[in-house]
Amino acid sequence: MTNEPRAWQVVLESIERELLDGRLRPGDHLPGERALSTELGVGRSSVREALRVLEVLGLIRTATGSGPNAGAIIVALPGGGMSALMRLQVAATGFAVADIVKTRLVLETAVAADLAEASPRPRLTASADLLDVMESRTFGEAEFLALDAQFHLTLAEASGNQVIAATMAGLRSSIENYVRQGAASLPSWTDTSTRLMREHRDILAAIESGDAASARATVHAHISGYYAETQLPTSPQVPETPRRVADVALPGA
Amino acid sequence: MTNEPRAWQVVLESIERELLDGRLRPGDHLPGERALSTELGVGRSSVREALRVLEVLGLIRTATGSGPNAGAIIVALPGGGMSALMRLQVAATGFAVADIVKTRLVLETAVAADLAEASPRPRLTASADLLDVMESRTFGEAEFLALDAQFHLTLAEASGNQVIAATMAGLRSSIENYVRQGAASLPSWTDTSTRLMREHRDILAAIESGDAASARATVHAHISGYYAETQLPTSPQVPETPRRVADVALPGA
DNA sequence: GTGTATCGTATGGTCTGACCACAGCGAAGG
């Protein structure tokens, strides 16, 4: 466990220290890659690997092809940046159920409203086909829930908003996970599944009717209804332990 | 201006596609770094940078010093990893400006409304402090926009919804990018920046007044106002790829 | 035949050096 830190982790730790100590503040410029390299005693490759991580995490912004002295890199986030890492970690593990549901409500009602209001009403063939499949035969609980999640995803995709679609795709496994957990506490799965199917049809109908408010309400009722029915704890409660930058990459820990 | 993707992004996209296509499944071994390098036509350095990102995101586990044939890298997370991957995709590539703005509107108005309605009204100290900093002195355009994005992020964090906060954090670089592009077409940057500052104060005031509708409207005006002011192209609009029902991933199937 | 020791080899981790395109800055020239 007390493994020698890898070279790029050294860079991460160094920058993390400077961030926490306040020596690096938002908007500051980082030393050049070569300077960091000699300063920390690691190769430029390692520096670049660390910078790439920071960039993807949104902590840093690279200025391509800048001038001599200044244009190096800009630190974006302050101490709050640490929370970005935590968020990332949370994403890998699991979100609070309430947060997932809330986000679904916000995004999916917006999607439904957009679809209902779209001037050339989008063809919801993918969604409708999926419902046909779901009604064609009896699915196991896990399969049904996967198809359910897929249905919601097809709506997001149909809306054409790639950002929302990507976000929901990213949440998909978390959604499936929570939906599956919740299904265990249901009084009658068959009742619930038939109700969900009917609500899916209602959603499509509301969208196709062009009534944005109705579409929004139907989606809201669908999602919050299931959430209310399943008595899930409000959250898995990820410990709020401050997470150090360099710790993120250690899967074995 | 058609940004050539950076080399490591090419690697990322390649692996992402194989993941989405199912050619790479959890537990599979990735080709060696040298193999990937020649296969994708990029240098090993770039491959390593991409792998480092995937490792930090928890999608991959590196096996240090493995044997000849197999021990390369292991894909760790299943669908759950998509969440991180999607965020990565959001950060690395860019989305349509209109989609980003729309998503911001949906998410941030919800955040503002939640904050305004929260029963023990959350302390928006981080947001307020940030505004103090922004008003304390004159910032360059890039710095100002970074701080602006940070401000919106602090609100999402204050709401306590980790999912929304994570999503917005993932969108951060895309947002900054589009905001920066838009700033070029502004008639007067100083006018705009002072207006943005005032609107930030308005948002905080609206939230603290407890008026959810007002908070929602203020945020909406803030975001859509800037978007309207900058005459950005609505963007590429990737054609909707038809999704076949058979593509649905059934667990166990 | 079985078990053990040894060695070759491919791998990831790292460093170095090199090249490129680009942006800033200053000097030279108008």
Added chain:
DNA sequence: CCTTCGCTGTGGTCAGACCATACGATACAC
């Protein structure tokens, strides 16, 4: 004073090299 041109330093990328390691196969001893 303004324009132009080149120098310089930056990030982006690549190629090559070295190291330690762990796996696989071979050779050897029993």
